[in-house]
Amino acid sequence: LDPQARHLMWERLQMLLQQGKSILLTTHFMDEAERLCSRLLVLDHGRKIAEGRPRELIAQHLEPEVVEVYGPGALALAEAPAHEGLRALAARVEVSGETVFFYVPDAQPLLQALAPMHPLRTL
Structure with missing residues (x-):
C-alpha cells in the first residue's frame, strides 16, 4: 500500500479494535504491528520464534x-x-x-x- 492508503487502513483497523473486535494481522512491518497489536507472534519459516507484547519484543530483539x-x-x-x-x-x-x-x-x-x-x- 502507498503511505496514504496504509494510514487509512490503520485508522479503519483502530476503529474495529475500539469496538472490541479481534484482528489477526499479518505484516512484515514492526511499526505497523506495534501500532495495531497488543500481542505478537513472530514466525520464521512457519515456526514460532517469539511471542509477547510489541514493546517487550522490540526491547528484547531489536537494537534501538x-x-x-x-x-x-x-x-x-x-x-x-x-x-x-x-x-x-x-x-x-x-x-x-x-x-x-x-x-x-x-x-x-x-x-x-x-x-x-x-x-x-x-x-
Whole structure:
C-alpha cells in the first residue's frame, strides 16, 4: 500500500479494535504491528520464534537505532577487513541490495566514523 492508503487502513483497523473486535494481522512491518497489536507472534519459516507484547519484543530483539548506508563503496563496509572496526560498533550488520544496515545501540559513534567517508550517504 502507498503511505496514504496504509494510514487509512490503520485508522479503519483502530476503529474495529475500539469496538472490541479481534484482528489477526499479518505484516512484515514492526511499526505497523506495534501500532495495531497488543500481542505478537513472530514466525520464521512457519515456526514460532517469539511471542509477547510489541514493546517487550522490540526491547528484547531489536537494537534501538538503525543506520542505513548507501552509495559507492557501501557494500565494502559489510565485508572488507579494513572496515572491521565499523562493524564492531554494530550489534549486527545486514545487506539488502546496495544498502548496508547497521543495527546499533547508539548511532553517534558510527555516524562520526562514517562522516569522512565520502561519497557514502546515511539515513
